[in-house]
Amino acid sequence: MAERVPTVPITIDGVEMEATAGETVLQCARRHGVDIPSLCFLEGLSPVGGCRLCVVEVAEDLRLRPACATTVTSDMEVTTQSSRLRSYRRSILELLFAEGNHVCAVCVSNGACELQDVAVRCGMDHVRYELQAPRRRVDASHPRYVFDPNRCILCTRCVRVCDEIEGAHVWDVAHRGHGAELVTDLHRPWGESTSCTWCGKCVASCPTGALSHQGSSVGEMRHTPDMIAWLVAARRREWTEREARR
Amino acid sequence: MTRPRLATVWLGGCSGCHMSLLDTDEWLFELAAAADLVYSPIVDVKEFPHDVDVCLVEGAVANEDNLEFARLVRERSAIVVSFGDCAVSGNVTAMRNPLGDPEGILRRVYVDAPDRDAQVPHAPGIVPLLLAQVRPLHQVIDVDAFVPGCPAPAGRIREAIEALLAGRRPPTTGESIRFG
Numbered sequence: 001m002a003e004r005v006p007t008v009p010i011t012i013d014g015v016e017m018e019a020t021a022g023e024t025v026l027q028c029a030r031r032h033g034v035d036i037p038s039l040c041f042l043e044g045l046s047p048v049g050g051c052r053l054c055v056v057e058v059a060e061d062l063r064l065r066p067a068c069a070t071t072v073t074s075d076m077e078v079t080t081q082s083s084r085l086r087s088y089r090r091s092i093l094e095l096l097f098a099e100g101n102h103v104c105a106v107c108v109s110n111g112a113c114e115l116q117d118v119a120v121r122c123g124m125d126h127v128r129y130e131l132q133a134p135r136r137r138v139d140a141s142h143p144r145y146v147f148d149p150n151r152c153i154l155c156t157r158c159v160r161v162c163d164e165i166e167g168a169h170v171w172d173v174a175h176r177g178h179g180a181e182l183v184t185d186l187h188r189p190w191g192e193s194t195s196c197t198w199c200g201k202c203v204a205s206c207p208t209g210a211l212s213h214q215g216s217s218v219g220e221m222r223h224t225p226d227m228i229a230w231l232v233a234a235r236r237r238e239w240t241e242r243e244a245r246r
Numbered sequence: 247m248t249r250p251r252l253a254t255v256w257l258g259g260c261s262g263c264h265m266s267l268l269d270t271d272e273w274l275f276e277l278a279a280a281a282d283l284v285y286s287p288i289v290d291v292k293e294f295p296h297d298v299d300v301c302l303v304e305g306a307v308a309n310e311d312n313l314e315f316a317r318l319v320r321e322r323s324a325i326v327v328s329f330g331d332c333a334v335s336g337n338v339t340a341m342r343n344p345l346g347d348p349e350g351i352l353r354r355v356y357v358d359a360p361d362r363d364a365q366v367p368h369a370p371g372i373v374p375l376l377l378a379q380v381r382p383l384h385q386v387i388d389v390d391a392f393v394p395g396c397p398a399p400a401g402r403i404r405e406a407i408e409a410l411l412a413g414r415r416p417p418t419t420g421e422s423i424r425f426g
Contacts, residue, residue, distance in 0.1 A: 104426030105331055105338055105396030125392040125423040126334050133343035
C-alpha cells in the first residue's frame with residue numbers, strides 16, 4: 001500500500017485547498033487548475049526562480065515570492081493575480097523582449113513558443129523599453145542542433161536538464177549581468193563539444209526558438225518540454241512500480 | 247454626423263499589413279460606407295491631409311523620410327495606431343540594428359554583393375538617408391493603440407478598425423495582441 005502523503009491547508013486566490021507537504025506553491029496551484037505564468041520553471045528540473053514571472057503575493061508579506069521556489073506552509077494565503085503582479089509580469093516580459101532579438105515573424109518557434117504565448121497572456125501589446133539589439137552569433141556548428149542566442153532568455157532549462165538529467169553538463173552561463181550568455185563546453189563551438197551526447201534534451205526543454213533542430217524553418221520547430229517530467233518519473237520507476245502494485 | 251476620416255500610412259515595412267487590410271475582402275464595402283479613406287498607399291492622394299480621425303501606420307521608422315512623415319502624421323491625426331509588428335516592435339525592418347552602422351550594410355548590399363554596377367545609392371532629396379537605428383513607431387511619436395502581427399491578420403485589422411470607428415480602443419488582451 002502506498003504511504004499516506006501528509007497535506008497542509010492553504011488558500012490560493014481565496015480558495016481553500018489541500019497542498020501536499022513539501023510541494024511548491026506553483027505545483028499546488030497547477031494541480032488545482034490555477035495557472036500561474038512561468039518560463040524558467042520546468043517540471044522535472046530543480047527550480048531556480050530566475051525569470052520571476054511566477055511571483056505571487058503571500059498574505060501580508062510585502063516581498064513577492066517566486067511560486068516555483070516557494071514551499072507551501074500551513075495556512076499560507078497566496079494571491080496569484082493582482083494589478084501589482086500583472087504590472088510586474090508585463091515589465092519582466094518587456095525586458096526579456098528588449099534584451100534579445102526576438103523577431104517572432106522569422107523565428108523557428110513562431111506559433112509554438114512559450115515566450116510568445118506568455119506575452120499574449122500577460123497583455124504585452126508592445127515593448128516600452130528601448131530595444132537593445134545586441135549582436136549575437138548563431139552557433140549552427142552542431143550536426144543536429146542550432147543555438148540562436150538572439151532568442152535566448154537565459155532561463156537555464158538547457159543548463160539544468162543537461163546537468164541534472166543527462167549528466168553531461170555541456171551548457172553553462174558565462175559572464176555576468178548584461179553580458180551573460182550560454183556557452184557549450186569551455187566556450188567552444190557546440191559542434192566541437194566532446195561532452196555533448198547529442199541526446200537533445202536541451203532542445204526539447206527550450207521555451208523559445210533559441211535551441212532548435214537543424215533544418216527547421218520559420219514556425220516549424222516544436223519543443224517537447226513535457227518529456228523531461230516523464231523521463232524523471234520513469235527513472236524513479238513511478239510507472240513500473242505502480243503497475244507492480246496493481 | 248460627419249463621417250470619420252481614416253488614413254493608412256506605409257513606412258519601413260513590406261506592405262504585407264496593407265495586403266492583409268485588403269484581405270478583409272467584402273468588408274471593405276462596409277468600411278467604405280462607414281468612413282472616408284482620406285490617405286493611403288491605395289488612394290491617389292499625394293499629401294497627408296489635416297484633421298484625420300484615425301491613422302494606421304504600417305512599418306518601422308527606418309530612414310529620415312519615415313521620421314519626418316511619422317511626425318506629420320502625429321500632428322494631423324487624432325488617433326495614431328501602430329499597425330503590424332514592424333510599427334509595433336521594429337520586427338524584420340529592425341533586424342539590421344545589431345549590425346550597427348548602416349553604411350557597412352549599404353556597402354555589403356550594393357557594393358560587395360552585386361556582380362555589376364556596384365555603388366551605394368546617393369541622391370540627396372530623392373533617396374532618404376537611413377537612420378543609425380530602426381525604431382518602433384512609439385519610440386519616435388506618441389501612439390494610441392497597437393495592432394501587432396506579421397502581417398496583422400485581416401480579422402484582427404477589421405476588429406481594430408471597427409472598434410476605433412466606434413470610438414473604442416482595439417483589444418489589448420487575448421490573441422489579438424500576438425506577435426508574429
